[in-house]
Amino acid sequence: MKDFIFNMPTKVVFASGAVNGIGQVCRSLGGTKAFLVTGRTSTKNSPYFGQIVKSLNEAGVAVHTYAEIEADPSVETIDRGASVMKSANADVVIAFGGGSPTDAAKAMAMLQENEGSILDYMRGRRKIASAGLPLICIPTTAGSGSEVTAAAVVTDRDSKEKIGISHESMTPRVAIVDPMLHVSMPSAVTASTGIDALTHAIEAYIAVESHPLSDASCLHAIRLIGGYLRRAVANGNDIEARGKMALASLMAGIGFNHAGLGAVHGIAHPVGAQFGIAHGVANGIMLPYVMEYCAMADYAKFRDIAVALGEDISGMNERDAAKQAVIAVMALKQDIGIPETLSALGVPPTAVDTIVKDAITYRRLPNSPRQLKIEDLTIIVERALGIKIV
Numbered sequence: 001m002k003d004f005i006f007n008m009p010t011k012v013v014f015a016s017g018a019v020n021g022i023g024q025v026c027r028s029l030g031g032t033k034a035f036l037v038t039g040r041t042s043t044k045n046s047p048y049f050g051q052i053v054k055s056l057n058e059a060g061v062a063v064h065t066y067a068e069i070e071a072d073p074s075v076e077t078i079d080r081g082a083s084v085m086k087s088a089n090a091d092v093v094i095a096f097g098g099g100s101p102t103d104a105a106k107a108m109a110m111l112q113e114n115e116g117s118i119l120d121y122m123r124g125r126r127k128i129a130s131a132g133l134p135l136i137c138i139p140t141t142a143g144s145g146s147e148v149t150a151a152a153v154v155t156d157r158d159s160k161e162k163i164g165i166s167h168e169s170m171t172p173r174v175a176i177v178d179p180m181l182h183v184s185m186p187s188a189v190t191a192s193t194g195i196d197a198l199t200h201a202i203e204a205y206i207a208v209e210s211h212p213l214s215d216a217s218c219l220h221a222i223r224l225i226g227g228y229l230r231r232a233v234a235n236g237n238d239i240e241a242r243g244k245m246a247l248a249s250l251m252a253g254i255g256f257n258h259a260g261l262g263a264v265h266g267i268a269h270p271v272g273a274q275f276g277i278a279h280g281v282a283n284g285i286m287l288p289y290v291m292e293y294c295a296m297a298d299y300a301k302f303r304d305i306a307v308a309l310g311e312d313i314s315g316m317n318e319r320d321a322a323k324q325a326v327i328a329v330m331a332l333k334q335d336i337g338i339p340e341t342l343s344a345l346g347v348p349p350t351a352v353d354t355i356v357k358d359a360i361t362y363r364r365l366p367n368s369p370r371q372l373k374i375e376d377l378t379i380i381v382e383r384a385l386g387i388k389i390v
């Protein structure tokens with residue numbers, strides 16, 4: 001049996017209508033001046049945005065809205081936001097939106113009590129020494145799991161790199177998960193964020209650092225995504241599917257916050273940063289290629305994934321049962337409209353070296369069950385480009 005530590009400091013409030021309790025949640029953390037971080041367009045226009053502000057005002061909490069976060073938030077956006085947050089003299093931070101506003105809010109809250117630019121922390125020039133402002137997250141997508149993780153991913157647009165920073169003190173204090181907020185999510189966003197959640201669950205389940213509690217969380221997340229992602233994409237008003245996907249994203253987040261990610265994210269980050277491909281889509285494209293390459297490291301876990309995704313593996317040997325997990329992911333991708341190859345989104349064959357050069361530096365690459373060197377990553381990326389037939 002593996003030794004492990006399990007620490008889940010985020011209080012989770014999971015309920016339809018939970019968003020209306022944000023004012024009291026803020027007060028319970030001692031907040032009187034909230035800095036509300038959200039995206040530039042869609043989330044601000046959501047009817048729930050008004051409900052959040054109303055609940056805060058009714059609880060006597062002043063609100064400063066910062067609706068300036070773009071997809072894949074940049075160093076500049078976060079530094080600027082951190083400076084505005086300081087001027088606002090906020091005592092609590094609220095993130096309302098998908099993974100991008102959540103990660104941005106996390107980084108900005110940290111910078112309230114730690115000097116310098118976010119770039120200093122991304123480059124390792126400074127270390128996080130103090131806990132930032134308390135953070136409450138209200139996810140509007142079912143994918144990033146960022147509402148329960150210690151990490152934030154920031155894009156350096158100059159070097160075209162996406163870099164994660166992580167510290168236990170950055171973990172949100174409260175996550176308010178309200179599936180009703182996900183109903184208006186367009187089906188393409190449901191698909192890309194949902195496949196991101198599946199990637200988190202699978203990468204953390206097969207990770208070197210996985211342990212029994214992260215496994216339980218990840219495997220159930222895989223089961224839920226296998227059962228409900230197609231339904232959520234097919235009909236956004238399917239409340240049961242929305243609820244199960246919200247739960248799956250949360251459980252995958254808890255899983256990967258403990259077990260860590262691996263090569264899929266390691267490759268998806270440069271793909272996203274260099275070619276502007278959405279995080280979930282980049283992960284969704286890479287996931288089966290990485291799975292197929294890594295399966296022989298742990299057939300038993302891949303067999304579990306196949307079963308969790310609803311595959312009938314009876315009578316199969318362990319190798320074939322493991323491969324069935326890859327086939328199931330391919331089928332799910334196809335059904336929800338995630339492209340099969342990077343080439344389909346315009347990534348040229350000449351990009352292999354620049355993608356691999358960045359991916360090999362990914363901090364969690366050794367967490368992949370099969371230990372991957374440059375030659376291995378090259379084969380995987382070539383396959384994902386359709387250069388070599390799997």
Ligand SMILES: [Fe+2]
Nearest residue numbers: 144196200279
């Ligand atoms: Fe992700």
